[in-house]
Amino acid sequence: MSTAVLDPMFTLTEGEVFTDRDIAALAAGTTGAVRVPGFLTPDVCAGALEAIETLPVGTYDPERMGAKIARFGPALNDYRAPGGGLDAERYWQATEEARAAWARSGMRPDPVARSLERLGLAWGAAIGPATIAGRATFGGTLREINEGALIHFDEVVREYPTALFDQTITAQLAFNVWVSVPSSGGETRVWRRRWHPTDEAHRQAYGYRPHVVEGHQELRLPPELGDALLFNPTNFHAVEPCASGRRIAFAFFLGLTSTGHLVYWS
């Protein structure tokens, strides 16, 4: 496919705050990404980085991920039972352990709580956790992605086709805020291209080979300290390897529900 004809709406919007229009446009697919530079101050980033040292950070299975990625906090797409559905016992245990470790870290200000508060102000209503049979899911994983991440998409309604949440999700956004960034590299790449069933012929570990995005319009977004980024993760996206330094972000998803609320999870 040729990129000669571009979608003029698939661009990066930058502003001092996130707005309800930004969130609605991402949900509707009528913008590419929205970034708020300096969303967290260098002091807050430094404080978070110090507190992170006390967290039990683990790594994903490198064979599955194709690269070493460190993380703290459970992400729902890692807890799928072999036959489909949620491996509930493992997930809720990991959630409880992560909440206890988070509380022990005493991270103040809490960058995840602060981010949710500001996004809630933008939307005009507080953002609560997505729930499963009334139980709050975990939101706000910490990820250190230094070696890059494969081309992939995230879409909870496909990962769990039998409706995991009590809420009905109509659109999904990904939020990342960086508390440590590399000297160069580590760009987030977002393509204007959603998954198609024929893409399954191009799987690579948990992601997809570059063929699926070749020739498609993309945004390349270098991470800067304290910046927050929202994009629609049902578009294919990837992370470039870093030249040197640590690329650490707090991340969660936002879901726009059928009743117009925003909920979060990781």
Ligand SMILES: O=C(O)CCC(=O)C(=O)O
């Ligand atoms: O770290 C990033 O820039 C994006 C990470 C990612 O793959 C995601 O949020 O799904």
